[in-house]
Amino acid sequence: MNMRRSFIIPFCAVLFFSACSTVETFKPATSLSSIRDAQRYRLLVRTGNGVLDKLVYEFAYAQFDDVLPLREKEPSYTGTMEITFASSSQSAFLGSSVATGVGSSSSSGWYSAGGYVGGATATGTAAAVTTGTTFVWQNSMMIIVLKSADGARLWTADYNYKGGWELSGFVVNTPEEAARLVVKRLKDKFKADFVLN
Numbered sequence: 001m002n003m004r005r006s007f008i009i010p011f012c013a014v015l016f017f018s019a020c021s022t023v024e025t026f027k028p029a030t031s032l033s034s035i036r037d038a039q040r041y042r043l044l045v046r047t048g049n050g051v052l053d054k055l056v057y058e059f060a061y062a063q064f065d066d067v068l069p070l071r072e073k074e075p076s077y078t079g080t081m082e083i084t085f086a087s088s089s090q091s092a093f094l095g096s097s098v099a100t101g102v103g104s105s106s107s108s109g110w111y112s113a114g115g116y117v118g119g120a121t122a123t124g125t126a127a128a129v130t131t132g133t134t135f136v137w138q139n140s141m142m143i144i145v146l147k148s149a150d151g152a153r154l155w156t157a158d159y160n161y162k163g164g165w166e167l168s169g170f171v172v173n174t175p176e177e178a179a180r181l182v183v184k185r186l187k188d189k190f191k192a193d194f195v196l197n
Helices: 002-020 032-036 050-064 177-195
Strands: 022-026 041-046 079-093 105-107 123-126 134-147 153-162
Touching: 022 177, 041 050, 050 079, 050 177, 079 177, 134 177, 153 177
Parallel strands: 041 079
Antiparallel strands: 022 153, 079 134, 105 123, 134 153
């Protein structure tokens, strides 16, 4: 019995650490001043959900506006910050109750200030309603690509959030909450990459 337990504990530890959230970023040999001084970036968001597009846009704008020159109006954008986000709910029963989900949505194109680029449209409603003692968490992916006007990548980030393997998963139960958390973490990562205090 002791041998079986000694095998299970290390196995669970390996499973736990291999399934944790991960973040990868890439920063070419570019100085912070070269991507901030006299620049105007347009924020573009794509989630596949009309409601979530707008929320992620606002979360990202609020976080990144103090570290990058984001602009919401022409003239002459000098680059873009493209954010792609997807999230799915998973649940585990901690009691005998049942989780239910409602809502559907769709969108296409990039959402920017006030509408979709290229005339695309979106519709959508919020989703994920839970009852009782069901533990619901999010598995989410966010990719951010900061590009210059000529399409060169100035900074990229790929965040894979595993809410079921983090303590934050107990309070991050919806795609909206996951997006808010991941955007904040990626802003902190941007600051770390460019040594911003």
